[in-house]
Amino acid sequence: FTPTLSTLWSKLLTRRHFVLTTSSFSLLLPSALSHSVCPSSSITAKTSSFDIAKTSSLPASKHSTDMSLQTGYLNARDAAALDAELMSTPGFSLEQLMELAGLAVAEAVYLVGGEGGGGGRKKRVLLVCGPGNNGGDGLVAARHLVHFGFDATIVYPKPSSKPHFVNLVKQCEDMNIPVLLAMPSEVDAEQNKYDIIVDAIFGFSFDSTSKIREPFATVISKMIQLQKNQNATLISVDVPSGWDVDGGDLTGLNFHPDVLISLTAPKMSAKKFLGRHFVGGRFLPPVIAEKYGVQVSC
Ligand SMILES: NC(=O)C1=CN([C@@H]2O[C@H](COP(=O)(O)OP(=O)(O)OC[C@H]3O[C@@H](n4cnc5c(N)ncnc54)[C@H](OP(=O)(O)O)[C@@H]3O)[C@@H](O)[C@H]2O)[C@H](O)CC1
Numbered sequence: 001f002t003p004t005l006s007t008l009w010s011k012l013l014t015r016r017h018f019v020l021t022t023s024s025f026s027l028l029l030p031s032a033l034s035h036s037v038c039p040s041s042s043i044t045a046k047t048s049s050f051d052i053a054k055t056s057s058l059p060a061s062k063h064s065t066d067m068s069l070q071t072g073y074l075n076a077r078d079a080a081a082l083d084a085e086l087m088s089t090p091g092f093s094l095e096q097l098m099e100l101a102g103l104a105v106a107e108a109v110y111l112v113g114g115e116g117g118g119g120g121r122k123k124r125v126l127l128v129c130g131p132g133n134n135g136g137d138g139l140v141a142a143r144h145l146v147h148f149g150f151d152a153t154i155v156y157p158k159p160s161s162k163p164h165f166v167n168l169v170k171q172c173e174d175m176n177i178p179v180l181l182a183m184p185s186e187v188d189a190e191q192n193k194y195d196i197i198v199d200a201i202f203g204f205s206f207d208s209t210s211k212i213r214e215p216f217a218t219v220i221s222k223m224i225q226l227q228k229n230q231n232a233t234l235i236s237v238d239v240p241s242g243w244d245v246d247g248g249d250l251t252g253l254n255f256h257p258d259v260l261i262s263l264t265a266p267k268m269s270a271k272k273f274l275g276r277h278f279v280g281g282r283f284l285p286p287v288i289a290e291k292y293g294v295q296v297s298c
């Protein structure tokens with residue numbers, strides 16, 4: 001799409017048009033991205049194997065791997081404690097944090113997926129949301145993705161009755177985002193080819209000491225199928241679902257997302273992740289970052 005002088009002029013005149021068109025979006029996004037998502041190369045450890053070369057959409061200066069930063073990982077207990085501390089001392093509300101987390105997820109999806117799905121169609125994203133706050137991040141991301149020009153569909157098998165979640169679902173429905181209770185059938189998925197699947201099922205409160213309870217065991221196996229059969233890019237939010245937060249894929253689930261977006265800081269299991277890795281959700285005041293040994297340099 002090459003904008004003509006008149007379309008450029010109309011963009012300048014009508015701010016609304018300027019914000020909503022996909023072509024102008026790319027003009028606006030980079031500065032927003034530099035605020036809330038960054039490649040994990042700036043929070044790293046000697047043993048990590050992040051694909052730094054693939055994070056070329058951010059300025060080169062962001063790519064330098066500072067080997068002195070070796071304490072950027074959180075274990076499950078500290079991740080929950082840090083979360084609670086953010087909400088008590090500086091008084092961030094859950095709604096605030098979730099909105100920033102979901103926006104960062106949407107931005108990472110944009111960086112990975114780019115615009116347009118070919119043949120003039122929008123890129124299709126299936127966001128699979130779990131029962132807790134990880135699922136809430138997915139609901140928020142869906143809304144932002146539609147504003148970014150994507151076609152979003154939500155799968156929300158165990159909807160929360162908490163008012164904030166009820167509101168998030170309503171906000172998505174008002175954006176004409178379908179909210180399904182189960183994964184699409186093979187036939188539906190074939191007709192509605194999904195380019196990207198967002199795994200927002202479980203985050204740092206997943207209990208790996210018990211088996212994955214239904215319906216999520218089935219949901220995860222269907223996501224693996226879609227990734228394989230449809231060549232969809234699988235993007236996990238904070239922790240690959242079903243992985244032990246500290247130990248990774250301990251049960252041999254064989255769930256291997258292509259992309260991980262860690263929120264606040266990578267969890268211990270991220271050391272086992274070999275795909276493209278982003279860190280988002282940049283709300284950490286230095287005093288709390290220091291207390292938990294999290295060093296964010298971008
Ligand atoms: N500071 C931040 O970075 C923020 C992160 N956010 C996101 O919040 C999640 C953590 O959210 P939380 O609600 O604590 O937990 P989860 O989303 O991980 O979900 C836990 C629920 O999952 C169910 N569960 C647990 N184990 C199993 C299992 N073995 N089988 C099936 N189901 C399981 C359980 O739900 P039930 O309804 O079954 O009781 C758990 O309650 C974090 O990772 C970030 O993504 C926030 O958005 C804000 C800031």
Ligand SMILES: [K+]
Pocket residue numbers: 134199200201202203236237238239240241
């Ligand atoms: K997840």
